C-alpha cells in the first residue's frame with residue numbers, strides 16, 4: 492500500500508457492483524456509499540492519480556449508477572471494457588456497433604425464459620445478461636440451462652461469463668484484463684490498484700503486474716494478493732490510500 496501511494500502515476504481501477512456499491516436486488520438502485528464516494532473523489536482530485544470504474548454494465552448505465560457526470564475526471568470502462576470513456580487529454584477508444592441482431596436474439600431468448608418467474612433478460616450493447624437474483628434455486632438452474640442451450644444453437648463463438656446470479660453472453664471477447672491494459676496505457680500508470688468481487692474481475696486480477704495491487708472483495712478463489720470482506724471495508728481501504736497519497740504528494 493505504501494509503495495502504491497508513492498508511485499509516480501497511480502491508476503485506481505475499481506469494479507462497481509459489490510466492490511464500491513453493495514449488491515442490491517434491483518440493479519438500477521445500486522449506489523456507492525458516502526465513504527467510497529469521498530475516497531474516490533479525493534483520489535481523482537490528486538495530481539498524477541487516476542480513478543477508473545471498470546464494470547460489466549453498459550457505459551451509460553455505469554455513468555448513471557456511479558453518478559459520474561460526463562465532465563468528471565473519473566474514467567469509465569463499460570461492458571467489461573468494450574466501451575471506454577476517458578476524459579479529454581487521454582486517448583479514446585471508440586466502440587463499434589454490434590454485428591449481431593441483439594434485439595431479435597434477446598427477444599427470442601426472453602420468450603423462451605418467459606415460462607420462469609423472476610428471471611429477466613437485460614439487453615446490452617453487444618449481447619445480454621440473464622438475471623436470476625430473485626428466482627429460486629430451481630428456477631435459476633433451469634434459466635441457465637435454457638440460456639446455454641440457446642447459446643449452443645444461436646450464439647456460436649460468443650463469450651460466456653458467469654457471475655453473482657447472472658449469466659452473460661457477448662459477441663465481444665473483451666474482458667476486464669484488456670480494459671486495465673488500455674487504461675494503464677491511456678494514463679501512463681506506473682502502478683495499478685484493481686479491486687473486484689466477481690469472476691469477471693479475476694481476468695483483470697490475473698493480468699496485474701509486479702508493483703500493482705489486486706484486491707478481492709468477499710469470498711471466492713482469487714488471484715488477488717489482498718482480500719477485504721465487503722464494500723464497506725473496500726471504502727476504508729480507499730480512504731487509507733487517499734490519505735497516504737495525499738500526505739506523500741505534499742511532503
Ligand SMILES: [Mg+2]
Nearest residue numbers: 506508509689
Ligand atoms: Mg462486481
